[in-house]
Amino acid sequence: MLPRRRFAEILLGTGFVATAVASLYPVLRYLIPPKATDLGTDSVVAGHAGELKPNSGKIFRFGSRPGLLIRTASGDYRAMSATCTHLSCTVQYRGDLHEVWCACHNGMYDLNGRNVSGPPPRPLELFDVQVRGDEIFVRRHREG
Amino acid sequence: MPEKSASPHYCLTADSSRLKPVGMPKALFAAIVVLLWSFANGQTKDSCLDCHSALPEPLGVTQEKFSHDIHAHKGLRCASCHGGDPTSDDPDKAMSRKAGWKGKIDRRQIPQLCGSCHSDPAYMRQFNPSLRTDQLSQYETSVHGKRLAGGDSKVAVCTDCHSVHGIRAPTDPASTVNPVNVANTCAHCHADANHMSAYKIPTDQFAEYRKSVHHEALIVRGDLSAPTCTTCHGNHGATPPGVASVANVCSTCHVFQAQLFDSSPHKQAFAAASMPGCVTCHSNHGIVHPTDEFIGTGDKSVCTQCHTQGDPGYAAAAQMKQQLGQLQTAIGNTDQILGTAERSGMEVSQAKLDLTQARDSLIKARVAIHSFNVDRVASDIKPGLETAAKDYDAGRKALAERNYRRLGLGISLVAIAFVLVGLRLYIKQIER
Amino acid sequence: MTLLQNVRQWLNERLEWDDLIEPLRKKSVPLHKLSYWYFLGGITLFLFVIQVLTGILLLLYYRPGANEAFESVQYIMTQVQFGWLIRSIHSWSANLMIFTAFAHMFSVLFLKAYRKPRELTWVSGVLLLFLVMGFGFSGYLLPWNTLAFFATKVGTDIAGQVPVIGKPLLIFLRGGEEVTGATLTRFFGFHVAVLPGLATLLILIHVLLIQRQGISVPAKLELEWKAHPAERREMKFFPNFMLRELMAWYMGLGVLGVLAAIFPWNLGVKADPFSSAPAGIKPEWYFLFMFQTLKLIPAKVGFIDGEVLGVLLFGAVGLLWLLLPFFESDDPSRPKPWISRFAVFALAYVAGMSVYGHLAK
Numbered sequence: 001m002l003p004r005r006r007f008a009e010i011l012l013g014t015g016f017v018a019t020a021v022a023s024l025y026p027v028l029r030y031l032i033p034p035k036a037t038d039l040g041t042d043s044v045v046a047g048h049a050g051e052l053k054p055n056s057g058k059i060f061r062f063g064s065r066p067g068l069l070i071r072t073a074s075g076d077y078r079a080m081s082a083t084c085t086h087l088s089c090t091v092q093y094r095g096d097l098h099e100v101w102c103a104c105h106n107g108m109y110d111l112n113g114r115n116v117s118g119p120p121p122r123p124l125e126l127f128d129v130q131v132r133g134d135e136i137f138v139r140r141h142r143e144g
Numbered sequence: 145m146p147e148k149s150a151s152p153h154y155c156l157t158a159d160s161s162r163l164k165p166v167g168m169p170k171a172l173f174a175a176i177v178v179l180l181w182s183f184a185n186g187q188t189k190d191s192c193l194d195c196h197s198a199l200p201e202p203l204g205v206t207q208e209k210f211s212h213d214i215h216a217h218k219g220l221r222c223a224s225c226h227g228g229d230p231t232s233d234d235p236d237k238a239m240s241r242k243a244g245w246k247g248k249i250d251r252r253q254i255p256q257l258c259g260s261c262h263s264d265p266a267y268m269r270q271f272n273p274s275l276r277t278d279q280l281s282q283y284e285t286s287v288h289g290k291r292l293a294g295g296d297s298k299v300a301v302c303t304d305c306h307s308v309h310g311i312r313a314p315t316d317p318a319s320t321v322n323p324v325n326v327a328n329t330c331a332h333c334h335a336d337a338n339h340m341s342a343y344k345i346p347t348d349q350f351a352e353y354r355k356s357v358h359h360e361a362l363i364v365r366g367d368l369s370a371p372t373c374t375t376c377h378g379n380h381g382a383t384p385p386g387v388a389s390v391a392n393v394c395s396t397c398h399v400f401q402a403q404l405f406d407s408s409p410h411k412q413a414f415a416a417a418s419m420p421g422c423v424t425c426h427s428n429h430g431i432v433h434p435t436d437e438f439i440g441t442g443d444k445s446v447c448t449q450c451h452t453q454g455d456p457g458y459a460a461a462a463q464m465k466q467q468l469g470q471l472q473t474a475i476g477n478t479d480q481i482l483g484t485a486e487r488s489g490m491e492v493s494q495a496k497l498d499l500t501q502a503r504d505s506l507i508k509a510r511v512a513i514h515s516f517n518v519d520r521v522a523s524d525i526k527p528g529l530e531t532a533a534k535d536y537d538a539g540r541k542a543l544a545e546r547n548y549r550r551l552g553l554g555i556s557l558v559a560i561a562f563v564l565v566g567l568r569l570y571i572k573q574i575e576r
Numbered sequence: 577m578t579l580l581q582n583v584r585q586w587l588n589e590r591l592e593w594d595d596l597i598e599p600l601r602k603k604s605v606p607l608h609k610l611s612y613w614y615f616l617g618g619i620t621l622f623l624f625v626i627q628v629l630t631g632i633l634l635l636l637y638y639r640p641g642a643n644e645a646f647e648s649v650q651y652i653m654t655q656v657q658f659g660w661l662i663r664s665i666h667s668w669s670a671n672l673m674i675f676t677a678f679a680h681m682f683s684v685l686f687l688k689a690y691r692k693p694r695e696l697t698w699v700s701g702v703l704l705l706f707l708v709m710g711f712g713f714s715g716y717l718l719p720w721n722t723l724a725f726f727a728t729k730v731g732t733d734i735a736g737q738v739p740v741i742g743k744p745l746l747i748f749l750r751g752g753e754e755v756t757g758a759t760l761t762r763f764f765g766f767h768v769a770v771l772p773g774l775a776t777l778l779i780l781i782h783v784l785l786i787q788r789q790g791i792s793v794p795a796k797l798e799l800e801w802k803a804h805p806a807e808r809r810e811m812k813f814f815p816n817f818m819l820r821e822l823m824a825w826y827m828g829l830g831v832l833g834v835l836a837a838i839f840p841w842n843l844g845v846k847a848d849p850f851s852s853a854p855a856g857i858k859p860e861w862y863f864l865f866m867f868q869t870l871k872l873i874p875a876k877v878g879f880i881d882g883e884v885l886g887v888l889l890f891g892a893v894g895l896l897w898l899l900l901p902f903f904e905s906d907d908p909s910r911p912k913p914w915i916s917r918f919a920v921f922a923l924a925y926v927a928g929m930s931v932y933g934h935l936a937k
Binding site for chain 2: 654655660661815816819820822823826827829830833834837838840842843
Binding site for chain 3: 030042
């Protein structure tokens with residue numbers, strides 16, 4: 001049976017160390033930056049060079065909403081919001097029509113996001129595209 | 145410019161039946177004012193407007209009103225339609241039959257008068273080459289045109305819709321025939337029970353339209369692609385589409401629903417019963433936003449208008465309703481769990497984004513209803529249910545992670561308890 | 577010699593702090609029925625230190641600016657490892673600190689520890705209380721959510737009601753006429769630089785004064801102990817009181833952990849300056865008693881605007897609070913009775929109005 005004082009010291013020592021570790025461990029993990037360093041609200045990497053064939057599109061994530069990245073038949077990139085302005089379905093690129101199409105109610109947008117046919121009341125918000133090396137950056141459009 | 149007449153001239157007063165001679169000095173003064181006025185307006189002499197702008201209704205046409213008139217903008221004057229001599233201040237000379245004065249145009253002659261220019265492509269080309277010139281021929285096929293030809297002058301003629309001395313282009317938001325104003329213009333007659341009493345057609349169309357989604361889209365939200373009266377009935381050739389063809393009109397915009405309907409058993413059945421497609425369930429003027437209550441066998445359902453318990457249609461309706469409800473519930477549950485997880489500080493943004501696909505499926509399923517085929521609806525419902533289930537799972541995992549945090553908390557609390565007990569004992573020890 | 581003693585000697589040879597440390601060994605805490613109240617000051621200090629530490633950690637990821645602030649807090653809560661813990665501890669500890677600061681102030685008030693020669697300790701303490709509420713007000717806006725945005729709007733509107741200097745004060749606080757991103761930047765500056773600097777200075781003064789003067793004893797007891805020195809009960813600060821205080825601090829840490837893990841702090845919805853204020857917008861609980869008072873004052877009292885009167889009243893009461901010790905009598909055996917009664921009324925008022933404000937629509 002340990003003397004009381006010794007017991008108290010051991011308990012205290014263990015407790016101090018345990019609480020110190022329990023405090024320091026989260027702090028140290030906190031200090032390591034997460035992989036997604038950007039907030040994802042202003043600009044994201046939407047894809048990589050060579051990922052998209054000409055005249056095709058893909059959906060990417062922009063903040064909490066979907067975006068549409070299109071590679072036109074002539075090879076350049078367009079990006080716009082993929083949320084249909086009618087009832088918020090996700091639109092898609094139709095290579096056969098060279099237009100953006102919403103499968104829910106047959107809404108159509110041109111490659112500039114303008115609503116050209118069907119129920120959508122407003123155009124799709126356009127984004128800026130910048131190709132930097134291998135990565136395709138999409139950014140919210142800023143006024144010049 | 146003809147010389148001013150030296151004799152006393154006359155002006156029509158409010159009591160238009162009597163001509164009152166005006167004294168010389170007054171006349172001179174009036175002439176100077178008129179001359180200065182016409183210089184100020186930079187316009188050629190127009191004695192019609194000079195007098196008539198000072199008169200009250202119904203003879204009055206204010207300068208201000210006329211200044212908005214598109215014919216005035218193009219250089220046409222009163223005399224262009226009414227004839228007469230605008231250069232003379234003498235009412236007898238200005239409004240003489242010899243000068244071609246027509247006076248007030250009789251209603252039955254108005255379409256011909258307007259058509260004398262508007263149906264002449266060579267003439268109209270001088271002003272606006274892109275304007276159509278078939279209005280008069282269209283009008284003659286319309287209910288209004290046919291009845292007018294039969295002697296009924298109560299029906300609408302050009303000026304009833306376009307107004308007369310302040311005609312604005314249809315693209316002008318203040319124009320009576322601008323899309324946002326068309327329903328009001330039609331309602332002037334069609335909602336007036338007295339005016340329409342002889343015609344035995346309802347007068348509730350405008351009231352019904354006001355309740356509709358089309359009205360809300362066009363008037364409230366300003367979406368010019370939404371229909372108004374003339375979109376479905378035509379403007380100059382205004383005629384109701386008719387039972388057999390109303391579905392064609394709706395399908396101009398509502399393409400998917402129309403295609404599905406055409407391949408459904410309802411197409412034949414409705415045609416056989418002379419029931420109009422679309423309108424039977426959705427009504428014609430008071431088209432409200434459909435809800436899931438329209439489907440199924442409940443009391444708000446449109447299916448039970450024809451289907452009764454025991455027939456396959458009744459069963460299909462109930463099944464489709466159940467399918468929609470199932471997906472809606474699944475989405476609701478997933479939404480809830482993801483919301484709880486997010487409020488607890490968990491990262492579920494990807495799952496929330498993915499859930500939008502399930503919502504897309506529900507929207508597509510509601511279109512698929514128009515096939516009235518359970519399997520077709522199921523082909524949209526199924527992927528939606530799968531997505532909702534996957535995201536629900538993600539929510540559960542997030543909550544599990546949250547509970548894992550509480551475990552970590554528990555461990556820390558144990559460590560703290562150690563310290564507290566240890567301190568207590570230690571204090572007791574050193575103070576013995 | 578042990579390692580610890582070696583290190584001490586090494587430091588002492590260079591810092592020559594032995595004569596500074598000596599008095600600390602002798603530092604004692606009076607023991608009596610009400611001694612437990614002495615913990616409150618230390619707890620407040622402990623919570624302040626927690627705020628500084630968690631605040632610095634949050635600074636590593638937080639971005640001030642209307643278009644990034646909310647998202648950066650969301651990022652901390654959902655992407656950064658244990659970000660939820662740091663942020664929730666920061667928010668909870670803020671509230672607890674304000675509570676303990678008020679409790680500390682009231683306990684000092686009732687124990688009459690502010691009387692001569694401790695007037696300046698009281699003054700620095702009341703100023704610290706004001707600073708702490710300023711911390712709460714400025715920090716609350718930083719996540720840039722709807723509740724915070726409108727609470728700031730209402731709060732600065734009230735500040736603008738001060739006669740004469742109200743408008744310039746409002747513009748100074750808001751960084752403009754309206755609450756915008758400029759307000760956020762400004763509040764951020766106040767919260768992480770200006771207020772901490774002032775608070776550190778005042779805390780140093782406050783603690784230094786306590787070190788110099790020792791801990792106050794209730795007046796009656798002081799007289800008794802003067803008459804009968806043998807009855808004096810004391811506890812050494814190091815290590816006895818210090819260890820007990822450590823217990824209180826660890827309990828505080830446990831409470832914070834529980835609160836942060838089981839009731840993580842809400843993120844809310846990103847502020848939209850063009851939307852209308854949510855119905856029944858209220859400030860945080862520590863401002864409720866003032867807010868509710870203002871709501872109860874009629875729109876016009878005589879010829880004075882009701883809100884202006886309210887603001888002036890608070891200013892007057894605040895000034896009275898700051899200078900309270902100077903109203904107290906010099907003779908500890910005959911304290912001014914109105915101060916005690918006023919103290920009871922004040923506590924009842926603050927508590928009652930806070931509850932009322934919470935329950936009112």
